Amino acid sequence: MRRNDREITDSEQINSFISEEKIMRIGFIDNGEVYIVPVNYGYSVDDDKYTFYFHGAMAGRKYELAKSRPSVGFEIDGKYILLEADTACGHSAKYQSIIGTGTLSLIEGSEEKKAAFEYVMKQAAGRTGLEYDETVLSRTAVFKLEVKAMSCKAK
Numbered sequence: 001m002r003r004n005d006r007e008i009t010d011s012e013q014i015n016s017f018i019s020e021e022k023i024m025r026i027g028f029i030d031n032g033e034v035y036i037v038p039v040n041y042g043y044s045v046d047d048d049k050y051t052f053y054f055h056g057a058m059a060g061r062k063y064e065l066a067k068s069r070p071s072v073g074f075e076i077d078g079k080y081i082l083l084e085a086d087t088a089c090g091h092s093a094k095y096q097s098i099i100g101t102g103t104l105s106l107i108e109g110s111e112e113k114k115a116a117f118e119y120v121m122k123q124a125a126g127r128t129g130l131e132y133d134e135t136v137l138s139r140t141a142v143f144k145l146e147v148k149a150m151s152c153k154a155k
Contacts, residue, residue, distance in 0.1 A: 007153055008153065009152070014152045017076075017078070021078045022124060024074055024075065025074065026073075026074050026104075026145070027073035028065040028066075040120065041120065042054075042116070042117075042119025042123040044119055049146075050100075050147040050150060051147065052074070052145040053107075053117075053145070054142075055142050057140075057141060066105075066106060071102075072102060072145065074100050074101070074102065074147075075100075076098045077096070077098075078097075079096045080095045095154065095155055096155075097154075098150060098151070098152045099151060100149055101148045102145045103145070103148065104144065105146070107143070107144050117132060
């Protein structure tokens with residue numbers, strides 16, 4: 001990180017930020033091109049090791065890349081406030097962001113999918129303990145992103 005004075009290392013601040021946001025972007029490399037897809041997510045933290053969960057179709061570009069190129073980048077941003085000025089170059093912004101890398105895998109078992117969806121539902125809807133239709137689960141891809149490296153920044 002170029003601006004170490006903006007780095008956030010406090011785990012409580014990082015967790016607070018992640019828990020407030022709703023969308024993360026996953027970046028893949030696809031035949032030399034970058035492919036970025038926004039997803040809603042849930043997450044868990046175990047001994048400062050982050051794991052993110054999201055879902056999608058069992059077909060399509062994201063699904064195929066997750067299977068063939070599981071090394072990804074990710075980004076979450078938020079708390080954006082424009083700081084206006086009298087000149088264009090004088091404008092600035094307040095924000096917070098997280099960037100990182102990790103490895104994607106697909107969750108296969110029904111019970112594991114339900115456990116992952118609990119994290120997603122907690123993040124997206126603030127609720128857990130909902131019923132899950134087995135038919136829908138069987139045709140839904142559930143992704144697990146194990147974080148290798150992550151940094152958090154704020155201005």
